[in-house]
Amino acid sequence: MSTRSRRPEQSAGPTRSQQPGQSRQSRQPRQSRQSKPHRRPRRDPARTVAFEALRAVDERDAYANLVLPPLLRKARGEQGFQGRDAALATELVYGTLRWQGTYDAVIAECVDRPLRAVDPPVLDVLSLGAHQLLGTRIPGHAAVSATVELARAVLGDGRAKFVNAVLRRIAADDLDGWLERIAPPYDADPEEHLALRHAHPRWVVSALWDALGGGRADIEQLLDADNERPEVTLVARPGRISTEDLRAEAGRAVGPGESVGPGEPGEPREPGESGRSDAGAAGSAGAAETPAEPGRWSPYAVRLADGGDPGALTAVRENRAGVQDEGSQLVALALAHAPLDGGGDTRWLDACAGPGGKAALLGALAAGRGASLVAAEKQRHRAGLVARTLEGNPGPYAVVIADGTRPAWRPGSFDRVLVDVPCTGLGALRRRPEARWRRRPEDLAGFAPLQRALLREALRAVRVGGVVAYATCSPHLAETRAVVDDVVKALGADGGGAERLDAREQLPGVPALGAGPDIQLWPHLHGTDAMYLALLRRTA
Numbered sequence: 001m002s003t004r005s006r007r008p009e010q011s012a013g014p015t016r017s018q019q020p021g022q023s024r025q026s027r028q029p030r031q032s033r034q035s036k037p038h039r040r041p042r043r044d045p046a047r048t049v050a051f052e053a054l055r056a057v058d059e060r061d062a063y064a065n066l067v068l069p070p071l072l073r074k075a076r077g078e079q080g081f082q083g084r085d086a087a088l089a090t091e092l093v094y095g096t097l098r099w100q101g102t103y104d105a106v107i108a109e110c111v112d113r114p115l116r117a118v119d120p121p122v123l124d125v126l127s128l129g130a131h132q133l134l135g136t137r138i139p140g141h142a143a144v145s146a147t148v149e150l151a152r153a154v155l156g157d158g159r160a161k162f163v164n165a166v167l168r169r170i171a172a173d174d175l176d177g178w179l180e181r182i183a184p185p186y187d188a189d190p191e192e193h194l195a196l197r198h199a200h201p202r203w204v205v206s207a208l209w210d211a212l213g214g215g216r217a218d219i220e221q222l223l224d225a226d227n228e229r230p231e232v233t234l235v236a237r238p239g240r241i242s243t244e245d246l247r248a249e250a251g252r253a254v255g256p257g258e259s260v261g262p263g264e265p266g267e268p269r270e271p272g273e274s275g276r277s278d279a280g281a282a283g284s285a286g287a288a289e290t291p292a293e294p295g296r297w298s299p300y301a302v303r304l305a306d307g308g309d310p311g312a313l314t315a316v317r318e319n320r321a322g323v324q325d326e327g328s329q330l331v332a333l334a335l336a337h338a339p340l341d342g343g344g345d346t347r348w349l350d351a352c353a354g355p356g357g358k359a360a361l362l363g364a365l366a367a368g369r370g371a372s373l374v375a376a377e378k379q380r381h382r383a384g385l386v387a388r389t390l391e392g393n394p395g396p397y398a399v400v401i402a403d404g405t406r407p408a409w410r411p412g413s414f415d416r417v418l419v420d421v422p423c424t425g426l427g428a429l430r431r432r433p434e435a436r437w438r439r440r441p442e443d444l445a446g447f448a449p450l451q452r453a454l455l456r457e458a459l460r461a462v463r464v465g466g467v468v469a470y471a472t473c474s475p476h477l478a479e480t481r482a483v484v485d486d487v488v489k490a491l492g493a494d495g496g497g498a499e500r501l502d503a504r505e506q507l508p509g510v511p512a513l514g515a516g517p518d519i520q521l522w523p524h525l526h527g528t529d530a531m532y533l534a535l536l537r538r539t540a
């Protein structure tokens with residue numbers, strides 16, 4: 001519970017305030033006779049959990065997909081908290097956070113002061129109310145009354161009155177009506193129009209559009225896809241479990257409904273929140289006809305369209321399978337298949353391995369070829385996650401704590417190197433609802449030197465004829481092509497050399513990979529995170 005929460009004062013009631021010798025009238029001021037008896041606010045469990053999660057995200061910069069699962073687990077232990085409450089709480093948290101910028105613009109129209117002058121907990125309750133009113137099928141009167149009750153419980157009566165007044169103003173129109181008012185016409189300012197209509201910061205719209213190209217329809221499809229719930233995808237690690245066996249196990253074990261299962265190893269968990277338009281049905285998710293589908297592109301992928309709890313699968317608990325977006329699987333597969341020029345193919349490196357999803361797939365693929373994997377990670381605790389994820393790998397491997405910009409290995413030590421660099425994560429906005437509002441354009445400048453240094457050292461680590469895969473979970477051109485161009489150019493100037501391979505050739509059957517030679521995956525085109533991949537072969 002938020003430390004700012006307050007219980008409203010209890011009403012003593014007229015009879016308890018009477019004292020002997022006092023007339024009833026003298027102790028009962030006119031005002032109190034007319035007001036309703038003061039009652040305790042009803043605590044709606046789903047909205048209370050949602051509010052607590054929003055406070056944690058707001059106050060402590062927490063990640064929603066990390067704070068929500070323990071809150072749900074705790075609430076489940078309390079009387080009366082059911083699966084439908086968990087589904088509703090999840091939908092409310094994810095929807096409210098994703099649409100935060102748009103809801104803020106609506107709320108700003110309905111309050112008589114700048115938003116920064118509204119107390120953050122009050123703003124959280126207002127956003128929660130705005131999402132119910134504008135982004136779900138919850139009837140307006142129910143959304144207002146339940147949110148005002150929440151406000152009474154967590155903010156007190158005075159502020160609940162303010163919440164009530166603001167929500168009534170918001171409820172006077174639907175989302176389309178509000179967007180007509182707050183968003184400029186497309187022709188007047190396309191980026192601002194799209195930013196408000198699709199709930200992305202303007203600079204993110206601009207960056208995504210630069211990377212995607214195309215016209216209005218293309219960028220709108222991408223922005224819409226960012227606002228959808230991603231499927232949970234598993235990877236069947238080759239040599240450890242077949243895709244068919246994983247599908248069978250997942251089909252048997254994973255039930256429909258809300259998911260609070262693990263995300264990629266050590267990553268924020270992947271929630272099974274309802275899509276934005278499904279909130280009215282939250283908690284009544286029906287059984288999927290076929291819960292475990294094959295992947296679209298990766299031969300090792302199994303898609304759980306309905307979420308479920310992958311952590312409950314024995315194969316996942318035993319590391320034979322894991323939760324992994326198909327885009328990440330494709331990056332590992334493309335590196336594993338890229339043609340080398342001469343030499344051996346026995347020494348593979350993952351230079352930025354934490355938390356270990358790609359390393360585990362690479363390790364399994366390497367084992368199948370008689371190669372070994374070194375998985376390096378700078379942060380000790382993340383190296384621990386890598387070690388856990390690789391446990392049981394069928395072939396030789398080592399996990400090392402190492403700084404990829406000052407490597408412990410000699411130049412030319414490896415045949416294949418993956419460098420999946422730290423980045424803004426603008427390619428994974430579907431999974432991290434608050435990330436788009438937290439990131440700033442200045443963050444790019446912070447990552448730029450590290451990304452270049454890591455790629456430079458990866459190219460030094462690979463032998464002549466060997467291949468480096470440079471990957472990011474961001475399509476931002478400053479983190480993708482600009483890095484590769486700069487580093488390849490500088491290598492040439494230093495007397496080295498690297499040629500770009502056509503990465504599309506390593507992913508036969510995957511459409512819409514762009515003009516090459518590097519590839520950019522997209523949520524709306526491939527159903528994956530927006531992963532970028534360049535393949536570089538050392539020539540000198």
Ligand SMILES: C[S@@+](CC[C@H](N)C(=O)[O-])C[C@H]1O[C@@H](n2cnc3c(N)ncnc32)[C@H](O)[C@@H]1O
Nearest residue numbers: 352353354355356357358378403404420421422
């Ligand atoms: C994008 S993540 C890698 C994700 C990973 N490939 C996977 O699939 O699970 C980048 C990782 O690089 C690590 N890192 C950051 N700076 C590093 C450095 N100088 N050397 C090695 N690793 C670094 C981060 O701690 C983070 O774990």
